[in-house]
Amino acid sequence: MTRSADRNHDITRVAVSTVIFTVRRTGDAISLSLPLVRRTRDPHEGQWALPGGWLDISESLDAAASRTLAETTGLQPSYLEQLYAFGAVDRSPSRVVSIVYWALLRQDDVDAQVAAHAAAGDAPENVAWFDATDLPGLAFDHNDIVDYALWRLRNKVGYSRIAHGLLADEFTLAELREVYEAILRRRLDPANFRRQAEGSGTLIPTERFRTGSHRPARLYRYNRDVELADHGPLGVRA
Amino acid sequence: MTRSADRNHDITRVAVSTVIFTVRRTGDAISLSLPLVRRTRDPHEGQWALPGGWLDISESLDAAASRTLAETTGLQPSYLEQLYAFGAVDRSPSRVVSIVYWALLRQDDVDAQVAAHAAAGDAPENVAWFDATDLPGLAFDHNDIVDYALWRLRNKVGYSRIAHGLLADEFTLAELREVYEAILRRRLDPANFRRQAEGSGTLIPTERFRTGSHRPARLYRYNRDVELADHGPLGVRA
């Protein structure tokens, strides 16, 4: 903390953060939730913030997003896309330009991670999951960033099929519909939703069924021939 | 160029560039064109590149885009929106993260600038206008960036009314339609275009008419109550 810390006063540093969405069952409804990390140093020590970190000199922006994501959650997102570059002068005491990504996490992956942590007894103290629409006051401008990410998610769900990225490999149409309803915050007609989903060409029906309640529901699988991830303007696969 | 130049080997610098679109009449058709600057130093000396520059320590990203735009073209764009942050490790010899914006310029503003430069005799040698769909090989990854900006423009034109940003204050529906046709690269039905434009609520008919050829066409004005510029995720007015 001698020379390099002093130098932070007159250089612009580049950080990468990610808004990671997943779905969570709370009672009979499902809701969007996201993981936050508690800051352990100034500025904003003790407040919740988006997971992220500094960009390394020899890694691309995409790679930095994946790396910081893995370091905090230990998981690969099913979808990752650049959101926006935030660079207001006063958003941090030192000058920081944040390249923010947003990501989707599969429900089963989240479960697997939680179970693994519980078994290993290393449940991270500084990570917690929050309801995306009911957040506390976050560090920096992160509340605005989450709001913008939510807006992008709601928009994108309207003209693409990314919502699959929040579910396990196999899912019923009702489960998929509930995800859409949680994101769009309105009820969808099951009959019409079914026709639209089946007609999109992105769903492959299986011969397996989800049983347990009333009439068994057919399980579907996402057609991976159709691209899920956004490979960015350069079409590069990270 | 002593110590700071040496230091560029191990720091990441932030640059800002802008893809600036305008429309140009070539014969009886109109086409999208954009200004490029010839590089006067390595890397890529002599090649054409997007206007831009380094981010100052005490200016926001938006301000840097506006400033570098003014320094090269001397104009205020009618629309300015962040496009994407490019950060591949090998896109430049030293490590550079470029925050790229895209912008629209009014046709009459371009004319005014050209006339002013001609009168003052200071027509910039290093700036030239190119057809957006027929560019030479540009410096860095700027060809990819322009392609992406074109894609965004075409997309955005489909669900918003930003095309006005390319025309003068008053315009006929035929002129507006020609702009759409140039961007979307297909003919539009004049009758249906008229209904859609009038029904959008963003056009104010005037009592003035464009005369000269056949039946005079009513001039319209853009309704500035409807926001043209994208104020970004934070809703901030630059």
Place this chain on the structure above:
DNA sequence: TCAAAAGTGTTGCGTTTACACCCATGT
């Protein structure tokens, strides 16, 4: 008066929306 662009009317088609209805299963 004629060509050509401005502007209006009408029709057909495909998509979405609303909702009635049947099917299959656990309790």
Place this chain on the structure above:
DNA sequence: ACATGGGTGTAAACGCAACACTTTTGA
């Protein structure tokens, strides 16, 4: 048997594309 969600059918409403048609000017 019956309640409940799974799944199908159908008709009205809406938006959009195609195109015939009228209007108004300059030449």
